[in-house]
Amino acid sequence: MNVQTPTPFPGQDGASDQVAFDRSELAVILTLYGRMVAAGEWRDYGMSFLKDVAVFSVFRRTAEHPIYRIEKRPKLRQKQGLYAVIAMDGQVLKRGHDLRAVLRILDRKLIRPVD
Numbered sequence: 001m002n003v004q005t006p007t008p009f010p011g012q013d014g015a016s017d018q019v020a021f022d023r024s025e026l027a028v029i030l031t032l033y034g035r036m037v038a039a040g041e042w043r044d045y046g047m048s049f050l051k052d053v054a055v056f057s058v059f060r061r062t063a064e065h066p067i068y069r070i071e072k073r074p075k076l077r078q079k080q081g082l083y084a085v086i087a088m089d090g091q092v093l094k095r096g097h098d099l100r101a102v103l104r105i106l107d108r109k110l111i112r113p114v115d
Contacts, residue, residue, distance in 0.1 A: 001065055019054040023049075028099050029056050029070060032106060042067075067108060068093075 003020055022031065036042040036058075044059040046066070053073050055065035069086040076082060081096040094105040 016049055018049045019052060019072060020049045021054050021056065021072060025072070025099055028103065032103050033058070036106070070103070 033045060041060070042058050042080045043061055045059060046057045046059070047053040048056060048057070052075060053071055056070040057071075058068045058070070059065075060067050065088060067088050071084045072082055073084070074082060076084075076095075077097075081102070083097070083099050083102045084095040085093045085102055087093055096102045
Protein backbone atom coordinates (compact mmCIF):
# COMPACT_ATOMS: atom_id res chain seq x y z
CA MET A 1 0.00 0.00 0.00
CA ASN A 2 1.35 3.37 -1.00
CA VAL A 3 0.43 6.43 1.15
CA GLN A 4 0.53 9.87 -0.43
CA THR A 5 -0.07 13.25 1.09
CA PRO A 6 -2.93 15.15 -0.52
CA THR A 7 -2.05 17.85 -3.01
CA PRO A 8 -3.39 21.25 -1.89
CA PHE A 9 -5.67 23.20 -4.18
CA PRO A 10 -4.00 26.02 -6.08
CA GLY A 11 -4.21 29.38 -4.31
CA GLN A 12 -5.04 27.88 -0.93
CA ASP A 13 -1.65 28.50 0.66
CA GLY A 14 -2.86 31.93 1.92
CA ALA A 15 -5.44 30.33 4.22
CA SER A 16 -2.80 29.80 6.89
CA ASP A 17 -1.99 33.52 6.78
CA GLN A 18 -5.43 34.47 8.15
CA VAL A 19 -5.61 36.41 11.39
CA ALA A 20 -8.11 34.97 13.88
CA PHE A 21 -9.15 35.34 17.50
CA ASP A 22 -7.98 32.49 19.69
CA ARG A 23 -10.22 30.71 22.19
CA SER A 24 -9.34 32.90 25.18
CA GLU A 25 -9.88 36.12 23.20
CA LEU A 26 -13.26 34.90 21.97
CA ALA A 27 -14.24 33.96 25.53
CA VAL A 28 -13.57 37.53 26.69
CA ILE A 29 -15.43 39.07 23.74
CA LEU A 30 -18.42 36.72 23.97
CA THR A 31 -18.73 37.29 27.72
CA LEU A 32 -19.10 41.02 27.09
CA TYR A 33 -21.45 40.30 24.17
CA GLY A 34 -23.67 38.14 26.39
CA ARG A 35 -23.94 40.84 29.04
CA MET A 36 -24.84 43.47 26.43
CA VAL A 37 -27.47 41.20 24.84
CA ALA A 38 -28.99 40.58 28.29
CA ALA A 39 -29.12 44.36 28.81
CA GLY A 40 -30.90 44.76 25.47
CA GLU A 41 -28.13 46.85 23.88
CA TRP A 42 -26.85 44.44 21.22
CA ARG A 43 -28.72 41.96 19.05
CA ASP A 44 -26.35 40.35 16.55
CA TYR A 45 -22.68 39.90 15.69
CA GLY A 46 -20.47 38.93 12.79
CA MET A 47 -16.87 37.81 12.49
CA SER A 48 -14.42 38.35 9.64
CA PHE A 49 -11.00 36.74 9.44
CA LEU A 50 -8.86 38.42 6.81
CA LYS A 51 -5.18 38.35 5.89
CA ASP A 52 -4.12 41.24 8.13
CA VAL A 53 -7.02 41.72 10.56
CA ALA A 54 -9.65 39.78 12.51
CA VAL A 55 -12.88 41.69 13.15
CA PHE A 56 -15.74 41.04 15.57
CA SER A 57 -18.62 43.33 14.52
CA VAL A 58 -21.52 44.15 16.84
CA PHE A 59 -24.97 45.10 15.55
CA ARG A 60 -27.99 46.66 17.21
CA ARG A 61 -30.18 45.25 14.44
CA THR A 62 -29.23 42.63 11.88
CA ALA A 63 -29.76 44.79 8.79
CA GLU A 64 -27.75 47.78 10.06
CA HIS A 65 -24.11 48.71 9.94
CA PRO A 66 -22.07 47.53 12.94
CA ILE A 67 -22.20 49.90 15.90
CA TYR A 68 -18.80 48.67 17.13
CA ARG A 69 -15.93 46.70 15.65
CA ILE A 70 -13.39 44.88 17.81
CA GLU A 71 -10.25 44.43 15.72
CA LYS A 72 -7.09 42.39 16.14
CA ARG A 73 -4.16 43.60 14.01
CA PRO A 74 -0.91 41.69 14.65
CA LYS A 75 1.14 44.21 12.65
CA LEU A 76 0.39 46.88 15.29
CA ARG A 77 1.54 44.66 18.17
CA GLN A 78 4.78 46.60 18.75
CA LYS A 79 3.28 50.03 18.02
CA GLN A 80 -0.18 51.14 19.20
CA GLY A 81 -1.43 47.78 20.36
CA LEU A 82 -2.86 44.58 18.99
CA TYR A 83 -6.53 45.31 19.79
CA ALA A 84 -8.84 48.22 18.98
CA VAL A 85 -12.48 49.17 19.49
CA ILE A 86 -13.83 51.23 16.61
CA ALA A 87 -17.17 53.07 16.58
CA MET A 88 -19.70 53.16 13.74
CA ASP A 89 -18.22 56.37 12.32
CA GLY A 90 -14.70 54.91 12.17
CA GLN A 91 -13.41 56.66 15.29
CA VAL A 92 -10.97 54.57 17.33
CA LEU A 93 -12.41 54.55 20.87
CA LYS A 94 -9.62 52.58 22.51
CA ARG A 95 -6.47 50.79 21.39
CA GLY A 96 -4.08 48.70 23.43
CA HIS A 97 -2.17 45.52 24.12
CA ASP A 98 -4.61 44.00 26.66
CA LEU A 99 -8.00 42.90 25.28
CA ARG A 100 -9.81 43.18 28.63
CA ALA A 101 -8.56 46.75 29.14
CA VAL A 102 -9.60 47.73 25.62
CA LEU A 103 -13.09 46.25 26.04
CA ARG A 104 -13.66 48.16 29.29
CA ILE A 105 -14.71 51.15 27.19
CA LEU A 106 -17.74 49.15 26.03
CA ASP A 107 -18.41 47.67 29.47
CA ARG A 108 -18.95 51.19 30.84
CA LYS A 109 -22.01 51.52 28.62
CA LEU A 110 -23.78 49.04 30.93
CA ILE A 111 -23.27 51.27 33.97
CA ARG A 112 -26.18 53.71 34.17
CA PRO A 113 -27.54 55.83 36.99
CA VAL A 114 -30.60 54.39 38.70
CA ASP A 115 -33.62 56.70 38.99
